Amino acid sequence: xxxxxxxxxxxxxxxxSMVLYIAYIATKSNKVAxxxxxxxxxxxxxxxxxxxxxxxxxxxxxxxxxGRAPLTNLYESxxxxxxxxxxxxxxxxxxxxxxxxxxxxxxxxIALFAMLWGQMSLNKSIDPLVPALxxxxxxxxxxxxxxxxxxxAIAFGVSIMYLLKIGxxxxxxxxxxxxxxxxxxPPTKVLDDLNYKAIMIGFPMLTxxxxxxxxxAYYAWGTYWSWDPKETWSLIVWFIYAAFLHARFxxxxxxxxxxxxxxxxxxxxxxxxxxxxxxxxxxHSYGGA
Amino acid sequence: MTExxxxxxxxxxxxxxxxxxxxxxxxxxxxxxxxxxxxIIPQNSSAAEYIRLYGQSNYELFTSLQFTEMYxxxxxxxxxxxxxxxxxxxxIKHFPRTWKFFKEPVRVATPGLLKNSSNKxxxxxxxxxxxxxxxxxxxxxxxFAKTVRTDADGKIYLFAxxxxxxxxxxxxxxxxxxxxxxxxxxxxxxxxxxxxxIPEGDSVSHxxxxxxxxxxxxGFEVRCDNFDVKFYPNTSRPMEYASDLVILKDGVEVYExxxxxxxxxxxxxxxxxxxxxxQAGDPTISFQVTDSQSGESQEFNAPLRSRVxxxxxxxxxxxxxxxxDRSFGPAMRMNMISPxxxxxxxxxxxxxxxxxxxxxxxxxxxxMLGFSQTYFTGLQVAKDxxxxxxxxxxxxxxxxxxxxxxxxxxxxxxxxxxxxKVTKIQLAGxxxxxxxxxxxxxxxxxxxxxxxxKNDSPTKEG
Ligand code: HEM
Numbered sequence: 001x002x003x004x005x006x007x008x009x010x011x012x013x014x015x016x017s018m019v020l021y022i023a024y025i026a027t028k029s030n031k032v033a034x035x036x037x038x039x040x041x042x043x044x045x046x047x048x049x050x051x052x053x054x055x056x057x058x059x060x061x062x063x064x065x066x067g068r069a070p071l072t073n074l075y076e077s078x079x080x081x082x083x084x085x086x087x088x089x090x091x092x093x094x095x096x097x098x099x100x101x102x103x104x105x106x107x108x109x110i111a112l113f114a115m116l117w118g119q120m121s122l123n124k125s126i127d128p129l130v131p132a133l134x135x136x137x138x139x140x141x142x143x144x145x146x147x148x149x150x151x152x153a154i155a156f157g158v159s160i161m162y163l164l165k166i167g168x169x170x171x172x173x174x175x176x177x178x179x180x181x182x183x184x185x186p187p188t189k190v191l192d193d194l195n196y197k198a199i200m201i202g203f204p205m206l207t208x209x210x211x212x213x214x215x216x217a218y219y220a221w222g223t224y225w226s227w228d229p230k231e232t233w234s235l236i237v238w239f240i241y242a243a244f245l246h247a248r249f250x251x252x253x254x255x256x257x258x259x260x261x262x263x264x265x266x267x268x269x270x271x272x273x274x275x276x277x278x279x280x281x282x283x284h285s286y287g288g289a
Numbered sequence: 290m291t292e293x294x295x296x297x298x299x300x301x302x303x304x305x306x307x308x309x310x311x312x313x314x315x316x317x318x319x320x321x322x323x324x325x326x327x328x329i330i331p332q333n334s335s336a337a338e339y340i341r342l343y344g345q346s347n348y349e350l351f352t353s354l355q356f357t358e359m360y361x362x363x364x365x366x367x368x369x370x371x372x373x374x375x376x377x378x379x380x381i382k383h384f385p386r387t388w389k390f391f392k393e394p395v396r397v398a399t400p401g402l403l404k405n406s407s408n409k410x411x412x413x414x415x416x417x418x419x420x421x422x423x424x425x426x427x428x429x430x431x432x433f434a435k436t437v438r439t440d441a442d443g444k445i446y447l448f449a450x451x452x453x454x455x456x457x458x459x460x461x462x463x464x465x466x467x468x469x470x471x472x473x474x475x476x477x478x479x480x481x482x483x484x485x486x487i488p489e490g491d492s493v494s495h496x497x498x499x500x501x502x503x504x505x506x507x508g509f510e511v512r513c514d515n516f517d518v519k520f521y522p523n524t525s526r527p528m529e530y531a532s533d534l535v536i537l538k539d540g541v542e543v544y545e546x547x548x549x550x551x552x553x554x555x556x557x558x559x560x561x562x563x564x565x566x567x568q569a570g571d572p573t574i575s576f577q578v579t580d581s582q583s584g585e586s587q588e589f590n591a592p593l594r595s596r597v598x599x600x601x602x603x604x605x606x607x608x609x610x611x612x613x614d615r616s617f618g619p620a621m622r623m624n625m626i627s628p629x630x631x632x633x634x635x636x637x638x639x640x641x642x643x644x645x646x647x648x649x650x651x652x653x654x655x656x657m658l659g660f661s662q663t664y665f666t667g668l669q670v671a672k673d674x675x676x677x678x679x680x681x682x683x684x685x686x687x688x689x690x691x692x693x694x695x696x697x698x699x700x701x702x703x704x705x706x707x708x709x710k711v712t713k714i715q716l717a718g719x720x721x722x723x724x725x726x727x728x729x730x731x732x733x734x735x736x737x738x739x740x741x742x743k744n745d746s747p748t749k750e751g
Contacts, residue, residue, distance in 0.1 A: 066521075066528075128521045131530050131550035131563075204690045211683045220551045222562045222671035223482060224679060225473070227360045229328040236321045243317035249310055268321070280328055 003057055003070075004124065006050035007079060011115040013043030014086070018112050021104035025184045033101040037093065040108065044086045051083065054126070061126050068129055071142040074277075075122035080142065081273075082114040084150035088201060092154060096197055100186035103194065106157035137216030145209030145234075149269055151202020152241070155195050156266035159259040162191040166256060192255055195262050196248060203241050210234050229280040233272035240265040307378040316372045323368065327359040373470065376463050387456050390698065396439045396448040398702035398717060406717035407724075408731040414712045414742050418445055418705045421712050424741040425703055432737055433701055447703035456721065458693030461685050468682030475675030481505055487513040488569035488665040492537065496670045507559060507670075510537040516566055516666040525613070530563050532666040558672055565667030572662040574607050574621050576638065579647075579654050588658065599653060602628030608635065610660065617641060621657055697722035701734070714742065 020036030023029075051070055059067030070076045089107050097103060118124075165185045172178050185191070213231065214224035225231060244261045247253035271279075306312060330351065331338070339348040339357060355362030395402075403409065414421045422438075422445055429436045434449040483496040483505055492512035496505050514533040521528045529549055536544040536556050546554045553562040571593040579586045580600055591597050591607055598604050604626045614620035619640040625633035636655070638646055643656035701718040716735060720727035 128524075128526060128528065130527055134529075135551040137551075200694045204687065204694065207686055207690065211687065214683070215680075218676065219553065220562070221564070222553070222560055222669045222673075224676065227327060227332065232324050232328045232360075236324050239317045239321035239324070243314045243321070246310055246313050246317070253314070276328070 001053075003050045003054035004119075006046055006053055007115070007119055010043045010047040010050060010082075011112070011119055013039050013046060014082070014108060014112045014115055017043060018105065018108035021101065021108055025102050025105055025181055028184060033104075036104055037090070037101065040086055040104065041090060044083070044090060047079075047083050047086070051080070058126050062128050066128050068134075069139045071139060072129060072133055073123070073127070075118050075124050077142065077146070077273075078114050078118040078122060081146055081149060082111040082118070084146040085111040085114070085153050088147060088150040088198075089154055092194070092198065092201070097186065097190070097194060100190060100194075102184045102186065103154075103158060103161065106161055107154050110153050110157065132220055135216055135220065137212055137219065141209060141212040141216055144205050144212055148202045148204075148206035148209050149273060151198045151200075151205060152237075152262075152266050152269045155198035155202065155262045158191050158194045158198060159262040159266075161185050162188055162195065162259045163256070163263075165191065166259075188255070192258065195258060196245075199241055199244055199262065199265075203238075203245065206234070206238055206241070210238060230272065230276045233268070233276050237265060237268045237272050240268055304378065304382075307374055308382045309375075310379070312375050313372075313379065316368065316375060320368055320372065323359075323365065326356055330356050330359075332360070333358055369470070373467060376466060380460055380463050384460065387460070390453060390456055394448065394450060394453075395700075395702075396437055397441055397446045398448075398704055398715075402702065403704055403715045403717050406719060408719060408728055409715070409717040410735040410738065412714040412716075412739060412742055414714065415710070416712060418707055418712050421714060421742060422447070422705055424744065425705070425714070425716075425738055428738050428741045429701060429703070429734075433699075433734055436703075444704055444706040447705075448700070450698065450700045452696050453698050455692050455696035456698050458689050458691070458696065460689075462689030462693060465682045465685035465689055468685060469679050470682075472675040472678030472680075472682055475678060476673040477675075480671065480673040480675065483670040484564065484668065485511075485670055486567070486665045486667050487511065487532075489513055489516050489663045491665075492535075499669075509543075509557065510540075511535070511561065511668075512537060513666050516664040518566060518664075525616075530566060532563055532668070534561060558674065560671050560673075562669040562671070563666065564669040566664050567667065569663045569665040572610050572660045574610055574660045575658040576607075576621070577643075577656045577658055578605070579656075581652050581654065596626070603653065605653070605655075612660070612662065614639065619657065619660055621660075623655065625651070625653065695723075697727065699727055699730075701731075 017036050017039035020032055020039055024033040024036055054070040054076070055067070058070065062068075071080055085107065089104070089111075093101060093104070165182050166188050168182050169178065169188055186194070210231075213234070217226070217231075218224040240261065244258060244265060247258055247261060331342075334357070336348065339351065343351065351357050355364065359365055426436050426438070426447060429447065429449050434451040436447045436449040439446040439448070481498055481503070483498045485493050485496040487493050490513070492510045494507055494510045496507060497503070498505065512535045514535060516533075517529070517531045518527060519529045519531075520526060531547055531549045533547050534545065534554050535542050536554075544554075544556055548554045548561060548563050550563045553560050573590055573592050575588065575590045577586055577588050578599060583600065587599075589597050593607055593610055596604050596606050605623050606626065607621050607623045609622040610620070612619050614637070617639050620637055621640075622635050622637050624635055627633065636646070636649065638655045638657045640657040640659065646656060647654040697720040699718065699720045701716065704715045706713050716738065718727070718731045718734075
C-alpha cells in the first residue's frame with residue numbers, strides 16, 4: 001500500500017461523508033449524521049496515515065539525509081489543506097455543534113474538492129528540496145498557516161448557510177420553526193456564533209503562520225518582512241479577519257455583514273494561497289509545481 | 290452654547306472619532322484594500338521597466354501617487370500612523386473600566402446579582418452560619434479559587450475569582466502591534482541591509498547597502514576560504530550552497546563558520562546570509578595531449594585562452610569551457626594552431642569521455658582531466674537592532690489573542706445569613722466569556738458545594 005492509494009481511499013471516505021451529510025439534511029435522521037461523522041473521521045485517520053506514509057516514502061526515495069515532511073509543493077499543500085479542514089471541522093463538531101451537523105454538508109465539499117484536485121491533476125513526485133526550503137521553519141509555517149486557512153474555510157461554509165437561511169427567515173412568519181431543508185440548518189444565531197468561533201481558531205493560527213514565516217525569512221534572507229506579494233496578501237487576510245472580529249463589537253455589524261466579511265476573507269485567503277503564485281510572482285514557490 | 294462649551298464639544302468629537310471602533314474597521318479594510326496595489330504593481334523597479342509595462346502617462350500617475358514604492362509612501366505610512374493612534378486612544382478610553390475589575394473587585398454580591406444570575410444555587414442548612422461557611426469556603430478554596438470573606442449588614446459574603454488576567458488579553462494584543470512597529474522602526478533607522486561578494490580566498494571589511502547608496506564599514510574583516518555548491522546526484526537541482534567564512538579582528542582570526550542557506554553567521558550584531566554565487570575569473574583547465582607520432586603523452590594546466598606549445602611548432606588554445614555541457618558534464622572547446630599559424634576548426638572535448646578524441650584521427654589527441662574554478666560567494670549582510678523587540682511583540686501577539694479568546698474571568702459569590710432557625714445560603718457565578726462552558730463547570734462546582742453542606746442534616750431547596 002503506498003501513500004497514493006491511501007489518499008485515494010481518503011478521497012472516497014470524504015465523498016461518502018459529504019453525501020451522508022447531505023442525506024442527513026434530507027432525511028433528518030440522526031443515525032445518518034452519525035455515520036457521516038464516522039466517515040469523515042475514518043477518512044481523516046486514513047489520511048493521517050497517508051501523510052505519515054508519504055513522509056516515510058520521502059526517506060526511501062531521497063535517502064536518509066534528505067527526507068522531509070510532506071508539506072513542500074502544491075500537491076502536498078492541497079492535500080494537507082484537506083486534512084486541516086477535516087481536522088478542525090471534526091474538532092469543532094465535537095466541541096461546539098454536535099447538535100447541528102448539517103454544517104458538514106457545507107464544509108466537506110471544500111475538503112473533497114481539494115483532494116480531487118490534488119489526486120487528479122497535480123504533480124505528485126517526491127523531489128528533493130532546494131536549499132532555501134531546507135528549514136524546520138517551513139514545517140511550522142505551513143502547518144500553522146493551513147490550520148488557520150481551515151478555520152476560515154469552515155467559517156466560509158457556515159457563512160453561506162447563514163446567508164441562505166437569513167433571507168428566508170426574515171420572510172418566514174409565525175412562531176413554528178421553519179420546515180424543509182433550511183429548517184435543518186442551525187438557527188441563524190448559532191451560525192453567526194459558529195462563524196465567530198471558527199475565525200477565533202483561524203485568526204490566532206494565521207497570526208502564528210505569519211510570524212513563523214517572518215522568522216523563517218529572517219533566518220534565510222535576513223529580513224523578516226519584505227512586502228513580498230505572498231506576505232502582503234497574508235497581511236491583507238489578517239486585516240480582514242481583524243476587521244471581522246472588531247465588527248462584532250459594534251452593533252449593526254454582526255449577522256449579515258459579518259457573514260459577508262467572512263466570505264470576502266475566505267476569498268482573500270484562497271487568493272493568498274493560490275492566486276498569488278498562479279497570478280502574481282514572488283519568493284514563494286508552490287506555483288511552479 | 291458658549292464658546293468654551295463649543296470647544297469642549299469639538300474636542301470630544303475628535304476624541305470620539307479617534308476612539309471609535311467604526312474607524313478601526315474602516316482603517317483595517319482600507320489597509321487591506323490599498324495593500325493590494327503593491328502586490329500588483331511591481332515595487333522599486335526602474336523607470337524604464339514601468340514605462341515598458343504601463344506606458345509613460347501611467348508611469349507618471351503611479352509616481353505621483355507613490356504606487357511604485359507604496360509601502361513606504363507618505364499616505365500608506367499615514368494610514369498606519371492613524372491606525373496606531375486609533376489603537377492607543379481606544380485602549381486609553383477602555384482601560385479604566387477594565388482596571389476597575391482589578392482594583393475594586395465586587396466582593397459583596399448585590400441581591401440582584403444573587404437573584405438574577407443565570408448560574409445560581411440556593412441552599413438551606415440547620416447548622417450555624419459559621420459552620421456552613423467553613424464547608425463552602427473549603428470547597429471553593431479547593432475546587433475553584435481562594436475565597437475572600439466580607440461581613441456586611443449581618444450577612445457573611447464570600448467571593449472568589451479566577452482568570453482575571455484574561456481581561457488584559459485584548460490589551461496585550463493591541464500593545465503587541467505597537468511593539469512590533471517600534472521594533473521595525475528601530476531596525477530601519479539603526480540597522481542596514483547590504484550585500485557583498487567575496488571571491489574565495491579574499492576578505493572584505495566593507496559592504497554596500499542593497500540600494501547601492503552607501504558603503505558600510507563592518508569594523509572587522511570577513512574572509513571566504515571556500516565556496517561549495519552541491520547538486521543532487523544526476524540532476525541539476527542544487528542541494529547545498531556553502532561558504533567557509535572566517536571573521537578577523539585586527540588581523541586575528543576570531544570566529545569561523547561554514548554557512549549554508551537557512552543557517553547564517555552571526556557576529557557582533559551583524560548577520561551574513563548565503564545568498565548567491567558566481568565564477569570569479571577564468572578557470573584553469575588540465576588536459577592530457579597524446580602525440581600519435583612519438584606515442585608520448587604530456588599533461589598541461591592552462592588558464593582559459595592561453596596558448597600551450599606542443600611538439601614541432603604546433604600549439605593549442607582552450608577557447609571556452611563549461612562545467613556542464615548539456616548533461617554530458619564538464620567540457621572544453623579548443624583550437625589547434627599549426628606551425629604556419631593557421632587556426633584549425635574548433636574541437637569539443639568532454640571530461641567524461643577521455644577516449645573520444647582519438648577517433649578524430651588527428652596527430653594530437655586530447656583528454657580533459659579536470660578544471661579548477663574559483664568562485665565568489667554572494668552574501669546578504671544585515672544588521673537589525675530592532676529584531677528582538679519585533680520578536681517580543683510577536684510573542685505577545687500570539688499569547689494576547691489566545692488569552693482574549695480562550696480564557697475568561699470567572700467569579701463566584703456566596704451569601705450566608707441566619708433566617709429564623711435556618712441558615713440561608715445563596716450562590717451565584719458568572720464568566721465574561723464562554724458562558725456555556727462556565728455553566729457546566731458551575732454546575733459541577735455547585736454539586737460539590739451541595740454535597741459539602743449536606744454532609745450532616747442538610748435540607749435542600751431547589
Ligand atoms: C490588526 C490589529 C488588531 C488586532 C489583531 C486586534 C485584536 C483584538 C483581539 C484579539 C481582541 C479580543 C477579541 C475578543 O475579545 O473577542 C480585540 C478586542 C478589541 N479591540 Fe482590537 N485588534 C486590533 C486593532 C484594534 C484597534 C486599532 C482598535 C482601536 C480602536 C481595537 C479595539 C478593540 C476593542 C475596543 C476591543 C474590545 C476589548 C474588550 O472586549 O475588552 N482593536 N482586538
